[in-house]
Amino acid sequence: MALALKEQLSSPGGILKFLVKYNTVFIFLLLVIFSALISDVFFTSANITNLLKQVSGIGIISIGMLIVILTGGIDLSVGSLVALLAVTFAILVNLVVLPLAILLTIIIGFSLGSISGYLVAYQKMAPFVATLALMTIARGLGFIYSKGSPVTFKTAGGVFMSDFANNSTLGVPNIAIVFFLIVIAAMVMLRYNVFGRLIIAIGSNEEASRLSGIKVNKYKFLVYAISGALAATAAIIVASRTNLGSPNMGMSWELDAIAAVVIGGASLNGGRGTAINTLMGVLILGLISNILNLLNVPSYPQQVVKGAIIIFAVLLQRFESK
């Protein structure tokens, strides 16, 4: 591996090729260096902790988005699912014991994702359309169940979750640990598990997959269900951070998640993308907001910069495929 790397770097134009190949890592490091130079506060543990806490929720749904996109689909419902499920969790945590509340929320998330999965895999509905419908349904249900206002945690279970979500272990925020564990699990699944291999195969050529005897529908169904379960996990985390579930949570998170996956070099046509690169995409987006916040840049220019970064990252990837 190291030898191959050395060879690559010493070949003509090798450094450029290397940069293009690992462009997400490159952009990430560039941003870190830039941030450190421009702001004294950036490398303080308070800021880094804050940054990690901020990205964990979107990071978790980005992993769900990645596996959906790997099959060639898209899941627009995840942001709204976060809202509905955060409200659901807040209601449940006040009603039943904590482990049951967590379990039920994840099962409900899985079931809601299954609806998209069923429509896409078995009813052959376009993923964009099916998840768009679920997106508005979930957002609406969130408002209905919360009667339009946030549901606060009132029990000991709620206090426990709030402590967990706001504290760190060995200096790493607990919720970031949950996020990293999910990234690692996704890495392992995509590389060494039949499930991961098959969803990549389906995304790279669905017809060839079908004619290779792969249960295409089953796997397409499953990725949306898993994406729903991950949205539930993200919902539990963001609700716990603020001690409440609000139907306004997760607003346009689905777009940030898609952006993170795309910056991470995944192809929206499916078949290409890795968990580690999606992690990079999530961190890049988080870093941009973080540094712009530190520089007191208002949120509208921030959006412009984010958009520019997405274009830059994807243009770099165009190089790679040539």
Next chain:
Amino acid sequence: MKNSENDYRLEMTGISKSFGVVSVLKDVNLKVKPGEIHALLGENGAGKSTLIKILSGVHHKDTGTVRLNGQEINPKNTHEGQVLGISVVYQELSLVNDLSVAENVYLHKLGASKFWMNWDKITRDAQELLDSLGFTIDASAKVRDLSIVQKQVVEIAKALSEDTKVLVLDEPTTVFDPTDTKKLFDNLFRLKDKGISIIYISHHLDEIIKIADSVTVLRDGVDTGTMPIAETDTDGIIRLMIGRDLKDLFPARNVEIGSDPVFQVKNLTAKDTIVHDVSFCVRPGEVLGIAGLGGSGRTETAKLIFGADKKKSGTLILDGKEIRTKSPVDAAAFQIGFVSEDRKEEGVFLPLSIRRNISVTSFKSISGKLGFINVDNEYKKVLGLIEKLNIKTPSSEVNVKNLSGGNQQKVALAKWLSIDSKVIFIDEPTRGVDVGAKIEIYNLINEVAKKGVGVVVISSDMPEIMGISDRILVMHQGTIYGELQKDQFTEENILRYSIGKKLKQQIQTI
């Protein structure tokens, strides 16, 4: 300037073209006189289509010159080619189904000039043109409602609607029966008399001998020479095409064929396609060929058996036991393999590595609990197959899109060998594959059969299907019309069955 007898209408000299690292044409020359029918021959993948596409402006040559009436031309797209007077009738029909025949014939002129179209005039002109060809087709009918033969005629009419100087016909008679073919030839002779140069591509050597004035043969992207048709015969042309005598191309078949069929199909009928009442059997070690025209239901039969299309009725028997294949998942579980004719769309995963391509069918044997893959076993299996199939690649991690057509085909085949398939259906095993890889694939098919696998090969390539099969079934209009034993293998017999006619000797005995 008027052309004298020795002037060429079209001169293509020193044409070379590569796609990426694959060199498709190497220093090819093609010279055609006015009023000449010039046959362009070569096997699939020899570079004929690429040469024609350079002429018409689809592809751009790397080196060489193209002259039309002595003037150098460089058409950048097909429209420029057409304006120059180069019309091509491609094998794959390029008509717009939802438009009328007349609109299709004049499609390239619609939108070109005026704001208002004179539809009556267009329909009238088109009708006149079609009538002059001697086929009865209504110019105001929708193309969707035409038969495949009629569509082909419209395609030819379209090419002639321009002031054509060079007309290229790519396998025009594939769908024609002998009467239609004769009509087409009469038309070609008429065009020839008008001074139009015709480049005629066909696999039917008998046709070539009948109508062509001269012939140019391509082999692996090199032209092996041009000669007047009077100076050669079919054997001579074949030698030029494959660089050896036909019998050397195909491996000797000395395989022990079992007596009990490994796989039987009884009265299979499809729900959504024309396939009906198909019955046949394959014995272990046998290579069974399925011939027929395009659209006769060969591919659909294989897909039906494989569970990719829906069945209406019929029975499948594997190793003496009745099986049901509702989907390819079932078929693969019963160790039935299917290599699609459309390698890139249905056969391989182009952006994935060879390893990931091959192991996609065999996870059952290389993964443990919870679906975790034993990567050591995976490598062992994949590397073993790469070596056995002689897939030319530096490593198992190379993406399949970077392999040649022949090696891609081997990967598609390896997928099914990795699960020890009992029956394998291979649809057009050597389409777009060069001669060298062809021989390897034939040897491979032979070897697979030797292990007692029943191999069913679907092919439109007549020499191929006769060269590798032990027995040939010929399909016509969705069912098996006839069966040929080895001593009955001739192009003529296959063709007669393909178009729904009895064999000659059968007619005589009746």
